[in-house]
Amino acid sequence: MRIDIITVLPELLRSPFEASIMKRAIDKGLVEVHFHNLRDYTTNRQKSVDDYQFGGGAGMVMMIQPIDDCITKLKSERHYDEIIYMTPDGETLSQGMANKMSMLENIIILCGHYKGVDQRVRDHFITKEISIGDYVLSGGELGALVLSDALIRLIPGVLSDETSALTDSFQDNLLSGPIYTRPAEYKGWKVPEVLTSGHAAKIEKWREDMAYEHTKNRRPDLLDE
Ligand SMILES: C[S@@+](CC[C@H](N)C(=O)[O-])C[C@H]1O[C@@H](n2cnc3c(N)ncnc32)[C@H](O)[C@@H]1O
Numbered sequence: 001m002r003i004d005i006i007t008v009l010p011e012l013l014r015s016p017f018e019a020s021i022m023k024r025a026i027d028k029g030l031v032e033v034h035f036h037n038l039r040d041y042t043t044n045r046q047k048s049v050d051d052y053q054f055g056g057g058a059g060m061v062m063m064i065q066p067i068d069d070c071i072t073k074l075k076s077e078r079h080y081d082e083i084i085y086m087t088p089d090g091e092t093l094s095q096g097m098a099n100k101m102s103m104l105e106n107i108i109i110l111c112g113h114y115k116g117v118d119q120r121v122r123d124h125f126i127t128k129e130i131s132i133g134d135y136v137l138s139g140g141e142l143g144a145l146v147l148s149d150a151l152i153r154l155i156p157g158v159l160s161d162e163t164s165a166l167t168d169s170f171q172d173n174l175l176s177g178p179i180y181t182r183p184a185e186y187k188g189w190k191v192p193e194v195l196t197s198g199h200a201a202k203i204e205k206w207r208e209d210m211a212y213e214h215t216k217n218r219r220p221d222l223l224d225e
Pocket of ligand 1: 137
């Protein structure tokens with residue numbers, strides 16, 4: 001997968017790709033991530049990417065010209081499956097969306113700032129609008145990172161044990177149940193006996209029951225889906 005991120009703050013994006021699973025995915029050649037600084041596409045001397053809103057009102061708006069030039073250049077080099085705009089009024093990111101999108105080859109993620117982008121960008125360039133939740137961030141970069149992480153960890157070969165992602169919360173509409181590691185007893189607090197029984201079928205059944213109970217308590221809405 002190739003991810004091209006368009007931003008006014010590339011410095012905000014770098015370090016998460018330089019650690020842990022996202023770094024490993026890049027090092028293994030399973031993912032390429034490229035940052036594009038919108039200011040490199042401005043045609044004005046001040047390198048400004050925003051301007052006042054038509055009709056008045058508080059907050060600046062990101063101008064269409066630098067975004068058009070950046071996206072048009074990228075599209076002239078390869079086909080993109082999706083051109084995504086991170087925005088609070090987009091479709092809320094879910095595991096189901098991440099599962100599907102992790103199979104895409106090339107995507108562009110546009111990070112907004114200020115009041116957001118000129119509507120004509122959304123009307124003419126964007127193919128998908130994604131929110132990471134019902135709250136407002138200062139910019140799209142943190143959202144782009146959340147989306148990238150959710151997709152990258154699902155790409156085959158990225159996790160050392162691929163079955164791990166399949167047993168995480170939200171796969172099969174269930175939350176993940178409780179998990180334990182050594183020691184089997186700590187300060188008198190014992191691990192559930194079944195987990196140390198060595199009985200694979202019983203362990204599997206216990207895990208299923210616990211996941212169901214946990215989901216029923218915390219997120220009964222998932223069981224309705
Ligand atoms: C201050 S916000 C603009 C909010 C916009 N005026 C509104 O009310 O919907 C600036 C940028 O942050 C990003 N952003 C903010 N909240 C977000 C969220 N929940 N999900 C994804 N992106 C978000 C978007 O790219 C947005 O253009």
